[in-house]
Amino acid sequence: MKRPTLYCAMTGHGFGHAVRTACIAHRVQQLCPDVLIIMATRSPRWLLESYLEKPFIHRPVAFDVGVIQADSLQMDYGATLAKLTQIYQQKKRLMATESNYLRNNRVDLVLADVPALAVAIAHQAGIPGWCVSNFGWNFIYRDWGEPFAEIVEKIEQDYAQADLLLRLPLAEPMRIFPNQIDVGLTGGDPRFSEQDLRQKLRIQTPKERTVLLTFGGLGLQAIPYDGLKTFPDWQFLTFDRQSPNLANLIQVSDQIYRPVDVMPICGRVMSKPGFSTFSEALRLEVPVISLTRDGFAEAAILLEGLQNYGEHQIVNHQDFFDGNWNFLHQSPNPPRLTQKLDKNGDRQIAERILAQIS
Secondary structure, eight states: OOOOEEEEEEOOSTTHHHHHHHHHHHHHHHHOTTOEEEEEOSSOHHHHHTTOOSOOEEEOOOSOOOOOBSSSSOBOHHHHHHHHHHHHHTHHHHHHHHHHHHHHTTOOEEEEESOTHHHHHHHHTTSOEEEEESOOHHHHHHTTOGGGHHHHHHHHHHHTTOSEEEEOSSOOOOTTOSSEEEOOOOOOOOOSOHHHHHHHHTOOSOGGGEEEEOOOTTOOTTOOGGGGGGOTTOEEEEOOTTOOOOTTEEEOOOTTOOHHHHGGGOSEEEEOSOHHHHHHHHHHTOOEEEEOOSSOHHHHHHHHHHHHHSOEEEEOHHHHHTTOOGGGGSOOBOOSOSOOOOSOHHHHHHHHHHHHHO
């Protein structure tokens, strides 16, 4: 008997797209242990394994580029356009190779987060192509002007053919997608008790003075760690392998831990605008300190959503890099709205997927 097979195509831009899709795939595996999951991304296998507990196939292919960046805030527009142009020049070959792969592996559904070419590839293989995201790359590139106009047009042609969009919270309108369903927040569930974490990481500082510094898979260049010295009675956590040895900074180097696992022992999460971090913090109701980010249209949408639904502080990224961290002495702002976002997006999406492929 054929196993139901789900093929997930993710933008390899930072870690966020891989994380939120892996959370969905994990939920699919929980609800249907027989499912075969194929993760099509250049994101590292260890990242996928940190969310997916059951076996899966990792296929390291790329159908888009996202944004080429030096770090989580600095973007290279020229290199991004050059790589996008190269990918679309190879479109026919990419489509032929991958549609054959889908047919040979008897894939039932393609879920794209959110490479547009994955929709065209799915349809060439004769199967549905769904998307899941809070933004489309056309939304990002359109903001960058005329040099990207031709690429935007090609992306929108493919998005417009998507059979379904599962639209995450903190989203732009995404009107190019003809069929949309709004879903809840996605994210991992913490796997350790607060007591165990405090013991293993040797944290004695109270929660309100414990801060997680997390800036996504691309990190930040020149994080002003010296600023931490002015907060000797605070405890900071980081996953940055390049962080200095400071008395009040713990480098979480054991790969059994993910940012979401340590969030419950933190009074605040300090981050750049990123859906996965915001979503996991909002699900756990942990206040977020976010830097601003220029030149990336999604950032304004995310910051607006954070202010509406979560306890928050918005910090100008230049103040952060100048080492002025006095904002830590201020209490987070309450959410502007009283309504809460739905926290069950993973399950909602997984159930819909299984209804399609089972």
